[in-house]
Structure formats: structure tokens, C-alpha cells
Amino acid sequence: MDWNESTISPSPLVRKALLEFADNGLMNWYPDVNNKKLRGELSSYSQVDVDYIDYFASSDALHEYIIRAFINPGDHITMIAPTYDNFRAAAESIGAKVDYFWLDEKNQFKFDFSRFEEYVEENRPKIVYLCNPNNPTGTIYSTELIEQLVRRFNDVLFIIDEAYFEFVGCSASPLVANYENIIICRTFSKAFGLASFRVGYAIASKHNMEGLRKLRNPKNISSYAQIAATAALADVNYMQEYVDEVLEAKKVFTESLLSLGIEVIGSQGGNFVLVKFGEQQKQVMSHLENNQIFVRNYGHVNGMSDYTRITIGTRQQMDFVFETIRSSL
Structure with a gap:
């Protein structure tokens, strides 16, 4: 319940395809360097032209390529925070300067659009990193809002991280045909259950x-990553059934925590919730670990000492997590 991975195995078609390759494939050869079938499947799945899409060795690797392609030492990057930290690490590794526009913790991490516009106008970063839905707060940014930003600040490159796209369904992908200053990052590690294969993809202008x-x-x-991704895309229904299960489990889990007087944030976005245990956090964390349940403590992040992020799995899994939390109070 810590890394927001899928809590079940990927589609059986993935295992079948991998076993076939192990038996018949040429493992001594390099991987396909231009997998047209995979790019075609990604194009169809994402409903964008194939020229606007390509696959990478994880969305983390894609972040690093974006930094290398568009950022120089000393360039200014703004991240809407708290958020996923990999883009910051990649940027600072080449000498970029990163600052943060903080979501409003006192108002359940609400995004103040007008204040952010003023911030970008004043600071003029070269890149803005926006995770949608945001990890760990679950904040969702509408496509209309993102387009307003992209249109107004056409000299700023907006990186939209859609790692949890499948759990919300909204995407900024239609914008890439009309705007040069937007790149969308996605992954197979969450809804598709392929975290160990390290495969992601980008959607952007030609x-x-x-x-x-x-x-x-x-x-x-x-080759294994390409085969696994292609097989997973051939069984989107399997992924969607898992997503539906997660969303239902999240609804029940959230309602159960609220019934105990525990504050829950981000119940709308992603396969996770952000929970505020307050003064009971240490005892809850200890009890969960003693029961082999591992979650993400955000005590190390500015202003989040009482917060914990919990990955949502199946209904059965979350019932067990809830009962363990309840028994710790």
C-alpha cells in the first residue's frame, strides 16, 4: 500500500505473451527499436495520432529525457506541490533551479488558479510540472483549466504527469495537436500492473x-517490457475491471474512515487516498507495520507531518486494511 502499484497481477494475456517469447523469442537480439505495433496500440488507446506518441523505459526515464532536451543549468522550474518528486530530482541533477507553488493545505490542498496565474506571471519559469490527478493529494485539474494556462503562458513548457489517468478518465491529450508547450507523461505501472517492467509513454506535438x-x-x-505493454493493451477490459474495483473499494474505504472521524483527502483522484491521522499517526503506523501493511508516511514533507498516503487495492484488501486501522485506535 506504499508505492501505488497495482495490488493484483496484470492481465493473463501478459503472462501468456511473455512465456511464448521465452520459448520462441530471440533473447540474444536487441529489442525492437521502433515497435510500430506498440505505438499503434498506444495511439488507438490514447486516441491521438501515432506521430504524437512514443514509448519509453518508464515515465521516470521520460522525465529525465525531458530535462535533457529542454532544460539547461540554472533554468527555473516550478512544481505544483506537494507532488511526485522524481521530476525535481532529475532537474536538480543537471543544475536547474526548482521552486514550489504549494496547494492550500488548510483547504484540503485546493488549487488557487488565480494565485497560480499571478505566480507564473511574476516568476516566468521555463517549465511547470503538474501531476493530474496529483500524487499525493488527489487534486484534479480540468482540461479547460490546463488549456487556459497553456494558452496564456505559451513560452512556458507544461509537463502534465498523467500516471493515474485511468482512475479519473480526464486527459489533456487533445491539446497536443494545437499547442507546442505541453508534454503528457503516462505509465503502465499503476492501472495496468506492469511496474516491474518499467514502461511508460509520452504524448506531445510532432x-x-x-x-x-x-x-x-x-x-x-x-523486449519483455514491449511485449508486456502490447499484451496489456490487448486486454483493456481486464484493466478497466480492476480500476472499477479500486474505485468502489476507495469509496467504501473512505466512508469507513470518515465514520471514525478520520479526515480523508483526495477521494476523487488516483488509486490512493491521503489520510490525516493527527496525533494518532504514530500508533496507527506502528500497528499497520506490525500487521505487514506498509503505507507512505508524509511526515518528511513540509506541512504534512500528520498525513499518510494509502494505496487502494481490491475491496477485500481494503476491508482488511480498515479493520487493522480501526483496531489500532
Whole structure:
């Protein structure tokens, strides 16, 4: 319940395809460096032209390519925070300067659009990183809001991390055909259950995609990862059934925690919730660990000393987590 991975195995088609490759594949060869079938499946799934899409060795690796392609030492990056930290780490590793626009913790991490516009106008970062829905707060940004930002600040590159797209359904992907200053990052690690294979993909304009491909090492996306992703896309119904199960489990889990007087944030976005245990946090964390349930304590993050993020799994799994929490209070 810590890393927001899928809590079940991927589609049986994935295992079948991998076993077939192990028996018949040429494992001594390099991977396909231009997997047209996979790109075609991604295009169909994402409902964008195939020229606007390409696959990478995880969305983390994609972040690093974006930094290398578009950022120089000393450039200014703004991240809407608290959020996923990998983009910050990649940016600072090459000498970029990162600052944060903080969501309103006192108002359940609400996003103040007008104040953010003023912030960008004043600071003029080269890149804005926005996770949608945001990890760990579950904050959701509408496509209309994102388009307003992209249109107004056309000299700022907006990185929209849609790692949890499948759990909310809304996407900024239609914007890439009309705007050059937006790149969307997605992953197979969450809803599709392929975290160990390290495969993600980008959706962006032709121009931006050409820039990323100049740096992308196509041999770094293993044959197994390509096969697993292709097989997972051939069984979208399996993924959707799991997503539906997670969303139902999250609803019940959230209502159960609220009935105990525990504050829950982000119940709308992602396969996780952010929980405020307050003074009871230490005893709850200790009790969960003693029962082999591991969750993400956000006590190390500015202003989040009382918060814990819990990955949502199946209804049965979350019933067990809830009962363990209740017995700790």
C-alpha cells in the first residue's frame, strides 16, 4: 500500500505473451527499436495520432529525457506541490533551479488558479510540472483549466504527469495537436500492473516528440517490457475491471474512515487516498507495520507531518486494511 502499484497481477494475456517469447523469442537480439505495433496500440488507446506518441523505459526515464532536451543549468522550474518528486530530482541533477507553488493545505490542498496565474506571471519559469490527478493529494485539474494556462503562458513548457489517468478518465491529450508547450507523461505501472517492467509513454506535438527522440535510447526499452505493454493493451477490459474495483473499494474505504472521524483527502483522484491521522499517526503506523501493511508516511514533507498516503487495492484488501486501522485506535 506504499508505492501505488497495482495490488493484483496484470492481465493473463501478459503472462501468456511473455512465456511464448521465452520459448520462441530471440533473447540474444536487441529489442525492437521502433515497435510500430506498440505505438499503434498506444495511439488507438490514447486516441491521438501515432506521430504524437512514443514509448519509453518508464515515465521516470521520460522525465529525465525531458530535462535533457529542454532544460539547461540554472533554468527555473516550478512544481505544483506537494507532488511526485522524481521530476525535481532529475532537474536538480543537471543544475536547474526548482521552486514550489504549494496547494492550500488548510483547504484540503485546493488549487488557487488565480494565485497560480499571478505566480507564473511574476516568476516566468521555463517549465511547470503538474501531476493530474496529483500524487499525493488527489487534486484534479480540468482540461479547460490546463488549456487556459497553456494558452496564456505559451513560452512556458507544461509537463502534465498523467500516471493515474485511468482512475479519473480526464486527459489533456487533445491539446497536443494545437499547442507546442505541453508534454503528457503516462505509465503502465499503476492501472495496468506492469511496474516491474518499467514502461511508460509520452504524448506531445510532432516537434516535441522529434526532440525527445533525438535523445531517447530505443534499446533501453526491453523486449519483455514491449511485449508486456502490447499484451496489456490487448486486454483493456481486464484493466478497466480492476480500476472499477479500486474505485468502489476507495469509496467504501473512505466512508469507513470518515465514520471514525478520520479526515480523508483526495477521494476523487488516483488509486490512493491521503489520510490525516493527527496525533494518532504514530500508533496507527506502528500497528499497520506490525500487521505487514506498509503505507507512505508524509511526515518528511513540509506541512504534512500528520498525513499518510494509502494505496487502494481490491475491496477485500481494503476491508482488511480498515479493520487493522480501526483496531489500532
